[in-house]
Amino acid sequence: MRLLLMSDTHLPKRARELPAALLAELPRADVVIHAGDWVDEATLDLxxxxxxxxxxxxxxxxxxGLRARLPEVARAELEGLRFGVVHETGEARGRERRCAAxxxxxxxxxxxxxxxxxxxxAPGGPRLLNPGSPxxxxxxxxxxxxxxxxxxxxxxxxxxxxxxPPRTGTGAARG
Structure with missing residues (x-):
């Protein structure tokens, strides 16, 4: 099973659309995971x-609108592994301990x-993945x-x- 993980798309605030390289991954993914901060419902629809x-x-x-359609925490079993998705885990210091608890x-x-x-x-806890922002x-x-x-x-x-690759022209991501 192939997974595609993303978060913090912030459309159309940070960019006008998702990057082409990311969109090209969609047909190859069996499961797409988005860890919040969509900002617009059009991205969820897409x-x-x-x-x-x-x-x-x-x-x-x-x-x-997004809060009505999405949970704060999502869970799924994928090929026997127990996955969870949440937007925020707090500051980096102590993250592993907090998430394991x-x-x-x-x-x-x-x-x-x-x-x-x-x-x-996390020692005795889950593998923690943050895909950053596209x-x-x-x-x-x-x-x-x-x-x-x-x-x-x-x-x-x-x-x-x-x-x-860096975005250029209109819709460029802000640094």
């Missing part, structure tokens, strides 16, 4: 229409909010998203952070 399966949550910048029943937790890619495993790099050198594979036999493998 991902729902182009994804085999979508697992998403709302973020702190998402208004009433809050989500002791998960194998993998996907989160967003910081726009900073993250891949660690549209707003903030103080990072690149906009990013992640892909991964999950199988019943091997678990979570091939976790890869993808760096997007």
């Amino acid at each position: 991902l729902e229409s182009r994804s085999a399966r979508l697992l998403g949550v709302y973020g702190n910048n998402d208004g009433p 809050r989500f002791p029943d998960l194998d993998v937790l996907v989160f967003g909010h910081s726009h900073i890619p993250w891949d660690t495993t 549209t707003d790099r903030r103080r990072r050198p690149h906009c990013t998203y992640m892909t991964a594979r999950v199988t019943a036999r091997d678990g979570l493998t091939e976790v890869e952070l993808h760096r997007l």
Whole structure:
């Protein structure tokens, strides 16, 4: 099973559309995971229409329409692994401990909010993945998203952070 992970798309505030490289991944993904801060419902509509399966949550910048359609925390079992998705996990210091305490029943937790890619495993707790943002790099050198594979036999493998080329012209992401 191939996964596509993203967060903090902030459309149309940070960019007018999702990057072409990210859109090209949609048909290859069995599950698309979005860890919140969509900002517009059109992005949710787009991902729902182009994804085999979508697992998403709302973020702190998402208004009433998105909050009515999405949960604060989403959970799914994928090939025997227990996944969770949440937007915010708090500051980086102590994240592993907090997430292990809050989500002791998960194998993998996907989160967003910081726009900073993250891949660690909490001692005795879940693997923590933040795909960054495909549209707003903030103080990072690149906009990013992640892909991964999950199988019943091997678990979570091939976790890869993808760096997007800088956006130019109208709709460019702000740095």
